[in-house]
Amino acid sequence: MSGRHPRTFFKPLVVGAPRPFTDETRPRNVERMIHFVGFHDPKMAAKGEEMLRAGSVDVMLGNFEDAVPVDQKPAARGAFVKMLRSLGTGDKKAGLWIRTNQLGSTDFMDDMEVVKASSGAIDVVMIPKVECSADIIRVDWLLAQIEAAAGFEKPIMLHAILETAEGVERILDIACSSPRLHGMSLGPADLAADRGMKTTRVGGPHPDYGTFADAEVPGMPRAFHQGELWHYTMGRLVDACKTAGIKPFYGPFGDFKDLVGCEAQFRNAAIMGCDGAWTLHPTQVEIARRVFSPDPKDLLTARRIVAAMPDGNGAVMIDGKMQDDATWKQAMIFLVQAEQIVGKEGETARTRYFGPALPPNDPRIIPRTFEGRSALALASTGNSRQMA
Numbered sequence: 001m002s003g004r005h006p007r008t009f010f011k012p013l014v015v016g017a018p019r020p021f022t023d024e025t026r027p028r029n030v031e032r033m034i035h036f037v038g039f040h041d042p043k044m045a046a047k048g049e050e051m052l053r054a055g056s057v058d059v060m061l062g063n064f065e066d067a068v069p070v071d072q073k074p075a076a077r078g079a080f081v082k083m084l085r086s087l088g089t090g091d092k093k094a095g096l097w098i099r100t101n102q103l104g105s106t107d108f109m110d111d112m113e114v115v116k117a118s119s120g121a122i123d124v125v126m127i128p129k130v131e132c133s134a135d136i137i138r139v140d141w142l143l144a145q146i147e148a149a150a151g152f153e154k155p156i157m158l159h160a161i162l163e164t165a166e167g168v169e170r171i172l173d174i175a176c177s178s179p180r181l182h183g184m185s186l187g188p189a190d191l192a193a194d195r196g197m198k199t200t201r202v203g204g205p206h207p208d209y210g211t212f213a214d215a216e217v218p219g220m221p222r223a224f225h226q227g228e229l230w231h232y233t234m235g236r237l238v239d240a241c242k243t244a245g246i247k248p249f250y251g252p253f254g255d256f257k258d259l260v261g262c263e264a265q266f267r268n269a270a271i272m273g274c275d276g277a278w279t280l281h282p283t284q285v286e287i288a289r290r291v292f293s294p295d296p297k298d299l300l301t302a303r304r305i306v307a308a309m310p311d312g313n314g315a316v317m318i319d320g321k322m323q324d325d326a327t328w329k330q331a332m333i334f335l336v337q338a339e340q341i342v343g344k345e346g347e348t349a350r351t352r353y354f355g356p357a358l359p360p361n362d363p364r365i366i367p368r369t370f371e372g373r374s375a376l377a378l379a380s381t382g383n384s385r386q387m388a
Contacts (some may be wrong), residue, residue: 010179013141016148018155020179023245027123029095030344032292033279034059034185034249036099038224039079040072049083055093057285058276058344062098064111073107081117087287092121097159099126103135112142120152124182129190130160131167133177140178157178161251162237164194165186173235175244183247185278188230189254204265205229228268238273250277259283266291293341294334299353302331326383 010020021027034058037048052060062080064073080098098114101107114120127139135157143156159182160167160174167174168191175184188203199206206229213223234250241248250269253262262284266277276292279285294302305323308316315324338353 012111012144012148014144014148016151017144018147018153020155021157022179028340029058030340031058031095031247031249032276033057033285033288034061034097035274035279036061036063036067036252038063038067038069038076039083040076042079045083049086052083052087052096053091057094057279058289059095059097059124061126062096062114064107064114065099065101070107071100075108077110077114080114084114084118084121087121088316095123096121097124097126098122099128099161102129103127103138104162112146115143115156116146116150120147120150120154120156124159124265125158126161126185128161128187129163129167130174131164132170133173136160136174136177136181138373139365140180143180157182160184161187162233163190165191168174168236169193170235171240172243175240175246181244181246182277183249184237184241185249186230186251188233188235188251199229203230203250203252204258204261231268233275234269234272242273247275248273252278252280253284254280256281256283259287262288263291294338294353296332296353299334299338302334305331306335 010022012019035048035051037044037051037060039045039048039062048060051057062076064076064080068076098111100111106200115125125139125143127135130136139158143158146152147155158178158180162168162171162184171184174182188204189201191197192199192201205226207226208245209229210224210226213225215222234248238248251265253265255261266288269277270291274292277288280287304318305327308318308323312325312328315322315329317323338349342349342353
C-alpha cells in the first residue's frame with residue numbers, strides 16, 4: 001500500500017542507513033504506558049530523567065508539541081539534548097521517545113535536530129496528525145538520511161497519532177506504509193475538534209452520549225446507559241494495527257482527578273487489544289501498569305487451557321466451558337505477555353504471575369516465543385511443536 005515493491009520494502013532507503021526491523025528482528029518491549037514529559041519545565045525535565053534512569057515507567061517521552069508554549073520549545077529541546085548527553089552506558093532503563101511538532105509546522109525540522117544529537121539513543125519518534133502514508137514515508141526518508149550521516153547502528157522507529165477524520169479514513173494505508181512504523185495512538189481531543197464533535201473533553205466518555213432503555217412502565221423514568229464515545233475509532237485503529245503487525249495504543253485521559261474513569265477507559269482499550277496508553281500525570285502510571293498487565297485470574301485460566309491442550313489441537317471442556325484452538329490462541333496472549341513482563345521486572349513479577357515454586361522456564365506454564373515471533377503468529381499454526 002505504500003507504493004514500494006515487497007522485494008524492496010525492508011531495504012534501507014538511504015545507503016549507509018541501518019536495515020529496518022522485520023517481524024523477526026523488531027523489539028518486543030513492554031510498553032504499558034507512554035509517559036509524557038514537558039522538558040520546558042525544569043522540574044518536569046528532572047523527573048523525566050529520573051524515571052528514565054530508574055525504569056519506573058515503560059516509556060518516557062519528551063514532548064515538544066501542543067503542551068509546550070511556542071516560545072519555550074527551544075528550551076525544551078535544549079533540556080532534552082542536555083539529558084541525552086548526560087546518559088552513560090546502561091543508564092537508560094526505559095524506552096526513550098519524543099513527540100515532534102506536526103509536519104506542516106516550522107518547528108518540525110528543529111525537532112529533527114534533537115534526533116541528530118541523540119547518538120541513536122532515541123527509540124521512537126511520535127508524529128502527530130498523520131493523515132496519509134506519504135506523511136510517514138516522508139519522515140522515513142528523513143530519518144534514514146540522519147541515521148546514515150550519523151552512523152546510527154539501529155533504526156529509529158516511528159509512531160503515528162490518529163487525530164483527524166482524514167487519518168481515520170486512511171488508517172490502513174498509514175499502518176502499512178513503512179517497516180519503520182512502531183504503532184499508532186488515538187488522539188481523541190484533536191480528532192473530536194476535527195470531526196466537529198460537541199465536547200470539550202480530552203479523551204474519555206461524555207455524560208450525554210448514550211441510550212435510554214425501553215419504558216417498562218408508562219410514565220416511569222427510563223434507565224440511561226452511557227455509551228463508549230471512542231469504540232468505533234478504537235476498533236478501526238486496533239484492526240489496522242493488527243493487520244500491519246504494529247502496536248495500537250489509547251491516547252490521553254485528560255481528567256487527572258477521575259482515576260475511576262481513567263481506569264475504565266484504559267481497561268476498555270486493553271480488552272479491545274491495545275498494548276498501552278498515554279499517561280500525562282503520575283497518578284495514571286500505576287493505573288496503566290495494572291490495566292495493561294495480565295490479571296492473575298485470567299492468567300490462571302490461560303495456564304489451565306494450555307495445560308489441558310499443550311499442542312493447541314482439538315477441544316476440551318474446562319469447568320463446563322468448551323476450549324479449542326481459538327481459546328488456546330487467546331490464552332497464549334496472556335502467557336507471552338506475562339513472560340515479557342517477567343523479563344522486564346524480574347522475580348517480583350514471576351511470583352505474582354506464576355508463584356515462587358515454579359521453575360523459571362517451565363514449558364508447561366510459560367510457553368516460550370521463538371525467533372521473536374508473537375504468540376498470535378505462533379498460535380495460528382494450530383500447534384506448539386515449534387516451541388522446543
